[in-house]
Amino acid sequence: MSQRMKKTNLLLLLCIVSILSYSQVVPNEKLVFTASYNMSGLMTQIAQVTMQTEIVKTTKKSFLHLSWEAATFSKWDTFFKVRDQYESYVDPVTLRPSLYKRSIFEGGYSKTEKYIYNADGSTINSSSSIKNRPEIKKSFSISGSTQDVISMIYKLRTVDYSKFKTGQTVSFIIVFDEKEYPVSVKYMGKETVSAGNLGKKECFVLSIAAKTDKLKGKDKNLIWLTADSRKVPVLVRFSIPVGTGQLALSTSSAI
């Protein structure tokens, strides 16, 4: 093997290692959650939520495709059918988004939203449409570090919480419904919880707070990430204006 080839291979290896160690998110990861809604104190299972990652290549570069899908169980479809899809195409190393798409269908209401980030991430060209209404196109400025809601969830997994003290926070800015929101993530400590096919896992407990009317209560929106190098989300508890619920990991693959 020539000296040049050895150097190229070493560089490639270093690149792969740096991608894996920085992003904590590997391609072809699939996490399936069961979504439950609190009805009179009892959790009723209503939907399946799937989080998936894959590498998408264009002629110029590669993107990490992060997708999040929610679909109600067939028994609920007659009453309130949900088919939501959130997608983000991000840089595989920095997780900086380039394209974000949201397509929701919730009990007859539908909405689609598309954000295309410009090269330096300071402007978004958006297009959105609500059922039977004409498409609205807009262009708006954002701060350079603004994430979309999907890439933020994955970005959360790149933070090293092992050195965090209880109450310590980390901040993000997300863009949702064409508005920027500051998001504060507070480290609450460690807890061992059931993690689907992974068994019982020690997890970092994080409280998510955002200045939006879509989330309610103080420390009522929590996420449990496994306290290992993968930081897999295994449990999410949320409090929204219409009630409370949770997402519990049922199966995971390629993690």
Next chain:
Amino acid sequence: MRKFYLIAAYVFAILSIAMTILPMGTIALLPALLTLIFSTLAFVNSTELQKFVPRIVLIIAVLTTLVILGKVVLVKDKVQNDTLFEQKKEENKKENLKDLEGL
């Protein structure tokens, strides 16, 4: 008192039927069990001639309880294969690739 038990049994029977039709899971057992309790109390507090109506409500309570338990055991939570949604996802993927090529 019989009247109160009977009215409560009626109300919970209607609620349990509605919740049995809806995919509420084990939560539907709550009104069904309350119907069982109140219809039994109404039955016990009835004279021989008054026992027909509480007996019917009691049968309804037993049937709804059995249907709920049957649904919990037999109906598995699964997502229906939605071809329209899958088709839309595929179209979306192609459209996304076009957008990404332009970046």
